[in-house]
Amino acid sequence: MRILVGCEMAYEFHQVTPVIAMLNVHASRVSDLERPDYLITTPAVPIEGYRDTFGNWCNRFVAPAGRMTLKTETVVRDSGQWDPAEPDAQQIPIELLPADTLQFLLGSRYCETDRLSETAWSLFGGAPLGWARVKAVCDFVHERIQFGYEHSRPTRTAAEAFDERRGVCRDYAHLALAFCRCLNIPARYCTGYISDIGLPPPYAPGDFAAWIEVFLGGKWHTFDPRNNDPRIGRILMAFGRDAADVPLTLTFGQNTLLSFQVTTEQLV
Template structure:
């Protein structure tokens, strides 16, 4: 099926302001590309693109004073299958992990593993290793944390999510990532588009989503502690240690975000 996806973000800037934007679908989806999701701006300004240390595609630009819009719109062909499922995936010993996975065992800005290690081993130390342990972590986070946009807070860490028992998708993801890392399972933060295709109605307004990838059986696998189920039409934008590594927009000055639209829908 053909999936139309994109976003529109309307800002107001009191003065000329540099921006780094991460709004394009990751290159892993380019083989499914029908219409490239170019980043456009109104008014039009020069855009310089580069890859960051995690391989994410970033756009560097400067917004003029006044109203400013950034937008993308692309069409991708999706196979219509749900996230891959492989319950036999085994956990590696730390000494057998590839070197580039080791950074995803460490604590980070929002994944305060030093505060969660003892609780992680208490909760999951007796679970079967590998896929079953990661699923047990996702089940626990999904059950213990209450979702609500009114609970959003940009500074909330994983340990605070556990204590408060509430948050948005990034908080679910940070907590599950932290538990995995405490259990010596590499886990990385992902952000992107997630459709409601195949989900019962009514659908909530579309937004960007967060999930995680864990390293088991020599590859990375998608897990989604917020929804705790495999989904259709998930499109990655960026990966990192946590949300601090993949801000959709990083503005270097005062601004106001007004209109914000995200869509992921079947295209005829």
Template sequence: MRIQTGFEITYDCPAPVPMMLTLSVHPSRRGDLETPDWVRTDPPLDVRQYLDGFGNICSRVLAPAGRLTLSADFVIRDSGLVDDHAPDAPQIPVQDLPDDVLIFLLGSRYCETDRLSDMAWTLFQDTPTGWGRVQAIVDYVHNHIRFDYQHARPTKTAYEAHAEAVGVCRDYAHLAIAFCRCMNIPARYCTGYLGDIGVPTIGVMDFSAWFEVYLGDRWYAFDARNNRPRIGRVLIARGRDAVDVAIANTFGQANLAGFKVIAYDLPEAA
């Protein structure tokens, strides 16, 4: 499968402002790119890239005063297969987890395990361990939160998402991640492209949030908002929560003036 993918984001900046961007395809998917995913700027700017502590590609720019448009437009190949399904994947005891996985058991800015631990154990202690427990968490979060863009805000935490029972894909992911961590299941936040491939069109395209859990000897993708296997996830970044994978951190005033994301399947090349 070939997926046409990209974005166009416009800011109005009253004064020059440094920006840190997380908009490039994750290193694990770069071998699938048919065309480059370069971050373009209008006006042209120097773009310097580096790998952050989670292995994501970040870009640094100094935006001038005035209007700045960031964009990319590329084609990436995908297997066309739905998310992996492994109902027998076991939960690994904490003492046997790899060292680099342990950080994804800890509370973080948007995933307050300390505030949700008692609730998590009350809700999920009687569920089967491993895959079955994660699926029970996903089912609960999917049914508990009502999706509504009008209730999105950048400060909403997992605890608040549960209390308000409404939010967007990042809120579903944060709550599911927090519950998994409370139950000693490593979970990490993912952001990327997820077009309406193989499912009915569900609205205006945006970057998507899902999460991964460590079961057996590997990570598996779960999606509490959609709660169904999906085709064509294109990963941009992973981290503890949305703090680590924000598409843009601006160190000064930058007013969002335009936002467009695309991801749709193309015919196979002749």
């Protein structure tokens, strides 16, 4: 299966502004790209690429004052299979976890494990270990939070999402992450493309999405508390501890987002 993915974002910068953009497909999918998904800016400016501490590809540049457009586009070769499920995947004791997973047990900017630990154990302490416990977390979060773009707030934390019971996909992800970490399951925040391929219409306008990956049975597994069902064509862009680690754009100055378009489309 071939999937066209890309985005186009237009900004108005009030002054010359340094920017970091994380808009490229993750390195784990680079071999699936039919062409590089270079970041194209209009007007053109020098761009420096680098990898952050999680291995995500980042682009840094200085935007001139005025209007600027950022664009990426590529075709991804995909298996066309639904997100895999492994119900027998087991939870690994902390003392046996690989060292590089331990940071994903800790509290972070948006995931206050200290505030949610007692709640997590009271809700899920009786659930079977492993896959079933994570599924119980995602089922609860999916039902707990009411989705709506009008509910979006960039400062909302996992504990606030639990109390307010509303939000967008990042809020679902943050609450599920916090609960999993409270339950001693390494969990990381993911951002990227999710398609509607294989689903009945109508389809929502294109957008980037957030989901989680949890470490069970010696590898990372995908869970999606927002949609809470498998998808075809889930394409990772970046992962980190929470949304603070993987902003689409990080701008060091005032600006206005003028337009935002995301494409995820199956090609013949």
